[in-house]
Amino acid sequence: MRKSLMRMTLRQLQVFRAVCDSRSYSRAAEEMALTQPAVSLQIRQLEELVGQPLFDYIGKKLYLTQAAEALRRASSDIFQRLESLDMQLSEMQGSLQGQLTLAVESSAKYIVPHLFAAFRQHNPEVILNLSVVNRAQVIKRLSDNRDDLVIMSLVPPDMALEFLPFLNNPIVAVAPPGHPLAQAETLRLQDLESYPLLVRERGSGTRKACEEYFQQKRVHFAAAQEVSSLEALRECVVAGLGIALLPRHAVGLELAAGLLKELPVEELPLYRTWCAVHARGKRLSPVAQAFLDFIRTERAQISALSERFAGRAPEPDSGS
Structure with a gap:
């Protein structure tokens, strides 16, 4: 050296x-x-x-x-090892301390803070460093090893990654209550084709999932308008500028308040799965490993959170 x-x-x-x-x-x-x-x-x-x-x-x-x-890259390795050392020393003292660095796709940001809050009830000395980005940026951060874990759907098959699926991400069609389709009892995807469609920017995981699904179903929207953030897209739908396919978690409050209506499309929801992802062979810090173990073992708690953000009460435990 x-x-x-x-x-x-x-x-x-x-x-x-x-x-x-x-x-x-x-x-x-x-x-x-x-x-x-x-x-x-x-x-x-x-x-x-x-x-x-x-x-x-x-x-x-x-x-x-x-x-x-x-x-x-070398400095990231150095500081990650020091952070891991700090956590290990805390473990030796009988408590889990340190920082959990997460990068999440933008549509996961509605559920992940509550997921971390549930984890922190058992580990009050852990703090969260959260970055909200689109799918393309998540993949770049994975390549650069910038985070302990990332939360994403559509895990890239061409990268050496370990991933843990832990929560369904239902994507639904939404429209304002006064939309011509809002009163229909049942619809097909083709029924949506003649109406303006609002879509996320390129690089969005939701947009990628929907475009692949449309291609599979041979559905073509003639009029599509790009909106560069999930919040802006949601407000455009509320304002009546078009319909959109969005994660149900992202519009739960609007659905519950009657500002939006989920369209009864037979081919929807389109289900994708949120995964906790890291590079294969990555040495996880004690905090990152504890968080991964939490989402692996606390499926019932995570499911209840998911149902709450979908605007529905969780189903009662059948005892089975």
């Missing part, structure tokens, strides 16, 4: 990671409670130790060099 690398400090790596995340020296300085010259000095010293430049300015934008990408 180069002797110069042994002179790196954890503080330098923290500053480096802040610049990588923000793509800005000034924002990194604000985040780290430093001056911008102090950040610049830390990065220059780090470049001297690495022996290569870490950042390029192109058109007033900051880009990571190949050396920076390699250092970023």
